[in-house]
Amino acid sequence: MEVKDANSALLSNYEVFQLLTDLKEQRKESGKNKHSSGQQNLNTITYETLKYISKTPCRHQSPEIVREFLTAMKSHKLTKAEKLQLLNHRPMTAVEIQLMVEESEERLTEEQIEALLHTVTSILPAGPEAEQKKNTNDDVTMDEEDPA
Protein backbone atom coordinates (compact mmCIF):
# COMPACT_ATOMS: atom_id res chain seq x y z
CA MET A 1 0.00 0.00 0.00
CA GLU A 2 1.28 3.41 -0.82
CA VAL A 3 0.12 6.52 0.94
CA LYS A 4 0.03 9.29 -1.63
CA ASP A 5 -1.08 12.16 0.54
CA ALA A 6 -1.26 11.76 4.31
CA ASN A 7 -3.03 15.06 4.72
CA SER A 8 -5.36 15.56 1.82
CA ALA A 9 -7.86 17.68 3.76
CA LEU A 10 -9.01 18.55 7.28
CA LEU A 11 -12.49 17.33 8.11
CA SER A 12 -14.73 18.85 10.75
CA ASN A 13 -16.47 16.64 13.29
CA TYR A 14 -19.71 17.44 11.48
CA GLU A 15 -18.42 16.07 8.18
CA VAL A 16 -17.21 12.88 9.85
CA PHE A 17 -20.55 12.62 11.69
CA GLN A 18 -22.43 12.86 8.37
CA LEU A 19 -20.22 10.23 6.73
CA LEU A 20 -20.59 7.76 9.58
CA THR A 21 -24.34 8.32 9.89
CA ASP A 22 -24.74 7.67 6.14
CA LEU A 23 -22.55 4.58 6.41
CA LYS A 24 -24.71 3.29 9.27
CA GLU A 25 -27.87 3.80 7.21
CA GLN A 26 -26.31 2.00 4.26
CA ARG A 27 -25.39 -0.98 6.43
CA LYS A 28 -28.92 -1.13 7.84
CA GLU A 29 -30.49 -1.03 4.40
CA SER A 30 -28.26 -3.65 2.87
CA GLY A 31 -29.36 -5.90 5.75
CA LYS A 32 -26.25 -7.99 5.64
CA ASN A 33 -26.22 -10.35 8.58
CA LYS A 34 -23.16 -12.25 7.48
CA HIS A 35 -20.12 -10.36 8.75
CA SER A 36 -16.58 -11.37 8.20
CA SER A 37 -14.47 -10.65 11.28
CA GLY A 38 -12.80 -7.86 9.35
CA GLN A 39 -16.07 -6.11 8.74
CA GLN A 40 -16.97 -6.47 12.39
CA ASN A 41 -13.76 -4.72 13.38
CA LEU A 42 -14.54 -1.85 11.08
CA ASN A 43 -18.01 -1.61 12.58
CA THR A 44 -16.57 -1.33 16.08
CA ILE A 45 -14.36 1.63 15.20
CA THR A 46 -17.11 3.24 13.12
CA TYR A 47 -19.62 2.65 15.91
CA GLU A 48 -17.34 4.00 18.65
CA THR A 49 -16.34 7.03 16.58
CA LEU A 50 -19.98 7.80 15.81
CA LYS A 51 -20.83 7.40 19.49
CA TYR A 52 -18.05 9.82 20.48
CA ILE A 53 -18.85 12.41 17.83
CA SER A 54 -22.59 12.30 18.54
CA LYS A 55 -21.93 13.74 21.99
CA THR A 56 -20.15 16.80 20.59
CA PRO A 57 -21.71 20.07 19.35
CA CYS A 58 -21.53 18.89 15.73
CA ARG A 59 -24.62 16.77 16.44
CA HIS A 60 -27.03 19.60 15.67
CA GLN A 61 -25.00 21.28 12.94
CA SER A 62 -25.96 21.39 9.27
CA PRO A 63 -24.20 22.47 6.05
CA GLU A 64 -26.04 25.81 6.23
CA ILE A 65 -24.96 26.43 9.81
CA VAL A 66 -21.36 25.57 8.99
CA ARG A 67 -21.43 27.90 6.00
CA GLU A 68 -22.92 30.73 8.08
CA PHE A 69 -20.29 30.14 10.75
CA LEU A 70 -17.38 30.25 8.29
CA THR A 71 -18.71 33.45 6.73
CA ALA A 72 -19.03 35.09 10.14
CA MET A 73 -15.49 33.94 10.99
CA LYS A 74 -13.93 35.82 8.08
CA SER A 75 -13.73 39.09 9.99
CA HIS A 76 -11.99 37.51 12.98
CA LYS A 77 -8.80 36.57 11.10
CA LEU A 78 -8.27 33.10 12.53
CA THR A 79 -6.32 30.20 11.04
CA LYS A 80 -8.05 27.18 9.54
CA ALA A 81 -7.10 25.01 12.53
CA GLU A 82 -8.47 27.61 14.98
CA LYS A 83 -11.79 27.93 13.13
CA LEU A 84 -12.04 24.14 13.02
CA GLN A 85 -11.62 23.88 16.79
CA LEU A 86 -14.24 26.58 17.42
CA LEU A 87 -16.61 24.72 15.09
CA ASN A 88 -15.96 21.37 16.76
CA HIS A 89 -16.04 22.54 20.38
CA ARG A 90 -18.43 25.54 20.40
CA PRO A 91 -16.56 27.25 23.31
CA MET A 92 -18.73 29.20 25.74
CA THR A 93 -16.06 30.88 27.87
CA ALA A 94 -13.10 33.19 27.27
CA VAL A 95 -10.75 30.60 28.79
CA GLU A 96 -11.73 28.06 26.11
CA ILE A 97 -11.19 30.64 23.35
CA GLN A 98 -7.71 31.30 24.75
CA LEU A 99 -6.91 27.59 24.55
CA MET A 100 -7.94 27.31 20.92
CA VAL A 101 -6.60 30.59 19.53
CA GLU A 102 -2.83 30.77 19.57
CA GLU A 103 -1.37 33.85 21.35
CA SER A 104 -4.89 35.14 21.89
CA GLU A 105 -3.71 37.75 24.45
CA GLU A 106 -1.69 39.43 21.68
CA ARG A 107 -4.13 38.95 18.83
CA LEU A 108 -7.52 39.57 20.48
CA THR A 109 -8.75 42.24 22.86
CA GLU A 110 -11.28 41.39 25.56
CA GLU A 111 -14.05 42.87 23.42
CA GLN A 112 -12.97 40.82 20.44
CA ILE A 113 -13.03 37.65 22.54
CA GLU A 114 -16.55 38.51 23.71
CA ALA A 115 -17.60 39.19 20.11
CA LEU A 116 -16.12 35.86 19.03
CA LEU A 117 -17.96 34.04 21.83
CA HIS A 118 -21.18 35.73 20.82
CA THR A 119 -20.72 34.70 17.17
CA VAL A 120 -19.92 31.12 18.12
CA THR A 121 -22.77 30.63 20.57
CA SER A 122 -25.40 32.41 18.48
CA ILE A 123 -24.67 30.63 15.19
CA LEU A 124 -23.73 27.16 16.41
CA PRO A 125 -26.45 25.22 18.23
CA ALA A 126 -25.66 23.88 21.70
CA GLY A 127 -24.23 20.37 21.89
CA PRO A 128 -26.13 17.42 23.37
CA GLU A 129 -24.12 17.56 26.63
CA ALA A 130 -24.92 21.24 27.19
CA GLU A 131 -28.59 20.54 26.56
CA GLN A 132 -28.54 17.68 29.03
CA LYS A 133 -27.00 19.90 31.72
CA LYS A 134 -29.61 22.55 31.08
CA ASN A 135 -32.42 20.01 31.50
CA THR A 136 -30.87 18.69 34.72
CA ASN A 137 -30.71 22.25 36.13
CA ASP A 138 -34.37 22.79 35.24
CA ASP A 139 -35.30 19.58 37.08
CA VAL A 140 -33.40 20.69 40.18
CA THR A 141 -35.24 24.02 40.21
CA MET A 142 -38.56 22.21 40.01
CA ASP A 143 -37.65 20.00 42.97
CA GLU A 144 -36.80 23.03 45.07
CA GLU A 145 -40.17 24.58 44.35
CA ASP A 146 -42.02 21.43 45.34
CA PRO A 147 -42.81 21.62 49.09
CA ALA A 148 -43.26 17.83 49.38
Place this chain on the structure above:
Amino acid sequence: MGVLVFIHRTVGGDRLRRSQQEVVYNVGLCICLFDITKLEDAYVFPGDGASHTKVHFRYVVFHPFLDEILIGKIKGCSPEGVHVSLGFFDDILLPPESLQQPAKFDEAEQVWVWEYETEEGAHDLYMDTGEEIRFRVVDESFVDTSPTGPSSAEAASSSEELPKKEAPYTLVGSISEPGLGLLSWWTSS
Protein backbone atom coordinates in the same frame (compact mmCIF):
# COMPACT_ATOMS: atom_id res chain seq x y z
CA MET B 1 -9.43 15.64 14.39
CA GLY B 2 -10.54 13.99 11.18
CA VAL B 3 -8.19 14.00 8.25
CA LEU B 4 -8.69 12.86 4.67
CA VAL B 5 -5.87 10.68 3.43
CA PHE B 6 -5.20 9.78 -0.17
CA ILE B 7 -3.96 6.22 -0.55
CA HIS B 8 -3.54 3.78 -3.31
CA ARG B 9 -3.27 0.10 -2.80
CA THR B 10 -3.26 -3.09 -4.72
CA VAL B 11 -5.96 -5.43 -3.57
CA GLY B 12 -7.06 -8.92 -4.37
CA GLY B 13 -10.63 -9.86 -3.49
CA ASP B 14 -12.01 -8.04 -0.49
CA ARG B 15 -8.70 -7.40 1.28
CA LEU B 16 -9.46 -3.70 0.99
CA ARG B 17 -12.10 -3.97 3.70
CA ARG B 18 -10.31 -6.35 6.04
CA SER B 19 -7.11 -4.40 6.22
CA GLN B 20 -8.54 -0.97 6.86
CA GLN B 21 -9.40 -1.08 10.54
CA GLU B 22 -5.91 -0.32 11.60
CA VAL B 23 -3.34 2.30 12.27
CA VAL B 24 -1.37 3.36 9.23
CA TYR B 25 2.20 4.20 10.16
CA ASN B 26 2.78 7.97 10.36
CA VAL B 27 -0.75 8.63 9.14
CA GLY B 28 -3.26 7.80 11.88
CA LEU B 29 -6.15 5.54 12.84
CA CYS B 30 -8.40 4.54 9.93
CA ILE B 31 -12.05 5.33 10.61
CA CYS B 32 -13.90 4.70 7.35
CA LEU B 33 -13.61 4.84 3.59
CA PHE B 34 -14.32 8.27 2.14
CA ASP B 35 -14.40 7.45 -1.56
CA ILE B 36 -12.71 5.48 -4.30
CA THR B 37 -11.14 7.84 -6.78
CA LYS B 38 -9.81 5.42 -9.37
CA LEU B 39 -9.90 1.74 -10.25
CA GLU B 40 -7.19 0.62 -12.59
CA ASP B 41 -7.23 -2.45 -14.80
CA ALA B 42 -7.38 -5.86 -13.15
CA TYR B 43 -4.45 -8.20 -13.73
CA VAL B 44 -4.02 -11.88 -13.14
CA PHE B 45 -0.44 -12.88 -12.50
CA PRO B 46 1.04 -16.28 -13.39
CA GLY B 47 1.00 -18.71 -10.45
CA ASP B 48 -1.48 -16.54 -8.56
CA GLY B 49 -5.18 -17.24 -9.07
CA ALA B 50 -6.43 -13.95 -7.57
CA SER B 51 -7.07 -10.91 -9.69
CA HIS B 52 -5.18 -7.79 -8.68
CA THR B 53 -6.59 -4.33 -9.09
CA LYS B 54 -4.89 -1.08 -8.20
CA VAL B 55 -7.36 0.99 -6.23
CA HIS B 56 -6.98 4.68 -5.45
CA PHE B 57 -9.07 5.70 -2.51
CA ARG B 58 -9.36 8.20 0.26
CA TYR B 59 -9.80 7.27 3.85
CA VAL B 60 -11.03 9.23 6.82
CA VAL B 61 -8.35 9.02 9.44
CA PHE B 62 -8.15 10.13 13.05
CA HIS B 63 -5.03 12.22 13.41
CA PRO B 64 -5.30 15.26 15.67
CA PHE B 65 -2.87 18.06 14.88
CA LEU B 66 -0.22 19.21 17.34
CA ASP B 67 -1.74 21.47 20.05
CA GLU B 68 -5.29 20.42 19.20
CA ILE B 69 -7.73 20.45 22.12
CA LEU B 70 -9.69 17.24 22.67
CA ILE B 71 -12.17 15.99 25.25
CA GLY B 72 -11.96 12.39 26.48
CA LYS B 73 -12.73 10.23 29.50
CA ILE B 74 -10.29 9.16 32.19
CA LYS B 75 -9.63 5.46 31.80
CA GLY B 76 -7.48 5.20 34.90
CA CYS B 77 -4.31 6.35 36.61
CA SER B 78 -0.91 4.79 37.10
CA PRO B 79 2.48 6.11 38.21
CA GLU B 80 3.09 6.77 34.50
CA GLY B 81 0.30 9.34 34.46
CA VAL B 82 -3.37 9.66 33.60
CA HIS B 83 -4.71 7.39 30.85
CA VAL B 84 -7.44 8.88 28.68
CA SER B 85 -9.77 7.28 26.16
CA LEU B 86 -11.98 8.62 23.38
CA GLY B 87 -13.89 5.34 23.05
CA PHE B 88 -12.64 4.63 19.53
CA PHE B 89 -9.06 5.46 20.53
CA ASP B 90 -7.50 4.45 23.79
CA ASP B 91 -3.80 5.21 23.80
CA ILE B 92 -3.59 8.67 25.29
CA LEU B 93 -1.33 9.47 28.20
CA LEU B 94 -1.03 12.60 30.32
CA PRO B 95 2.38 12.26 31.99
CA PRO B 96 2.85 13.56 35.58
CA GLU B 97 4.78 16.67 34.52
CA SER B 98 1.92 17.72 32.22
CA LEU B 99 -0.71 17.74 34.98
CA GLN B 100 -1.93 20.81 36.85
CA GLN B 101 0.73 21.38 39.51
CA PRO B 102 1.28 20.52 42.26
CA ALA B 103 0.15 16.98 41.58
CA LYS B 104 0.66 13.80 43.58
CA PHE B 105 -0.09 10.13 42.96
CA ASP B 106 -2.30 8.64 45.68
CA GLU B 107 -0.93 5.08 46.00
CA ALA B 108 -3.85 3.81 48.07
CA GLU B 109 -6.55 5.03 45.68
CA GLN B 110 -4.32 4.65 42.57
CA VAL B 111 -5.36 8.08 41.38
CA TRP B 112 -3.61 11.33 40.46
CA VAL B 113 -4.56 14.34 42.53
CA TRP B 114 -4.26 18.06 41.85
CA GLU B 115 -3.34 19.73 45.15
CA TYR B 116 -5.14 22.93 44.31
CA GLU B 117 -3.95 25.87 46.43
CA THR B 118 -6.56 28.08 48.05
CA GLU B 119 -6.36 30.58 50.93
CA GLU B 120 -7.60 27.83 53.27
CA GLY B 121 -4.79 25.50 52.20
CA ALA B 122 -4.51 22.70 49.61
CA HIS B 123 -7.82 21.41 48.24
CA ASP B 124 -7.38 17.94 46.70
CA LEU B 125 -8.98 17.44 43.30
CA TYR B 126 -9.09 13.78 42.28
CA MET B 127 -8.75 12.63 38.68
CA ASP B 128 -11.29 9.83 38.90
CA THR B 129 -12.00 7.15 36.30
CA GLY B 130 -14.93 8.00 34.08
CA GLU B 131 -14.55 11.77 34.44
CA GLU B 132 -14.60 13.88 31.29
CA ILE B 133 -11.33 15.67 30.68
CA ARG B 134 -10.17 18.38 28.27
CA PHE B 135 -6.53 18.14 27.18
CA ARG B 136 -4.10 19.45 24.59
CA VAL B 137 -2.27 17.07 22.23
CA VAL B 138 1.44 17.80 22.67
CA ASP B 139 3.10 14.79 21.09
CA GLU B 140 2.41 11.62 19.14
CA SER B 141 4.34 8.47 18.46
CA PHE B 142 3.99 5.91 15.71
CA VAL B 143 5.55 2.51 16.21
CA ASP B 144 6.07 0.31 13.20
CA THR B 145 4.41 -2.92 14.30
CA SER B 146 4.78 -4.71 10.99
CA PRO B 147 6.55 -8.09 11.18
CA THR B 148 10.33 -7.83 11.00
CA GLY B 149 13.05 -10.31 10.11
CA PRO B 150 14.88 -12.92 12.23
CA SER B 151 17.50 -10.45 13.59
CA SER B 152 14.99 -8.59 15.75
CA ALA B 153 13.58 -11.89 17.07
CA GLU B 154 17.06 -12.84 18.32
CA ALA B 155 17.44 -9.52 20.07
CA ALA B 156 14.07 -10.01 21.76
CA SER B 157 14.87 -13.52 23.03
CA SER B 158 18.18 -12.39 24.53
CA SER B 159 16.48 -9.92 26.87
CA GLU B 160 15.25 -11.21 30.21
CA GLU B 161 11.59 -10.43 29.83
CA LEU B 162 9.20 -10.37 26.89
CA PRO B 163 9.24 -7.03 25.09
CA LYS B 164 6.21 -4.95 25.99
CA LYS B 165 3.62 -4.91 23.24
CA GLU B 166 3.55 -1.34 22.03
CA ALA B 167 0.52 0.43 20.66
CA PRO B 168 1.07 1.44 17.01
CA TYR B 169 -0.11 4.99 17.64
CA THR B 170 -0.08 6.86 20.93
CA LEU B 171 -0.80 10.44 21.89
CA VAL B 172 0.73 12.44 24.70
CA GLY B 173 -1.42 15.17 26.17
CA SER B 174 -1.10 18.01 28.63
CA ILE B 175 -3.55 19.67 31.02
CA SER B 176 -1.22 22.26 32.52
CA GLU B 177 -3.11 25.36 31.33
CA PRO B 178 -6.21 27.20 32.59
CA GLY B 179 -9.30 25.53 31.19
CA LEU B 180 -7.66 22.11 30.86
CA GLY B 181 -8.30 19.10 33.05
CA LEU B 182 -11.59 17.77 34.33
CA LEU B 183 -14.55 19.65 32.81
CA SER B 184 -16.05 19.81 36.30
CA TRP B 185 -13.07 21.92 37.51
CA TRP B 186 -13.95 24.75 35.13
CA THR B 187 -17.75 24.83 34.79
CA SER B 188 -19.53 27.36 36.95
CA SER B 189 -22.67 25.79 38.40
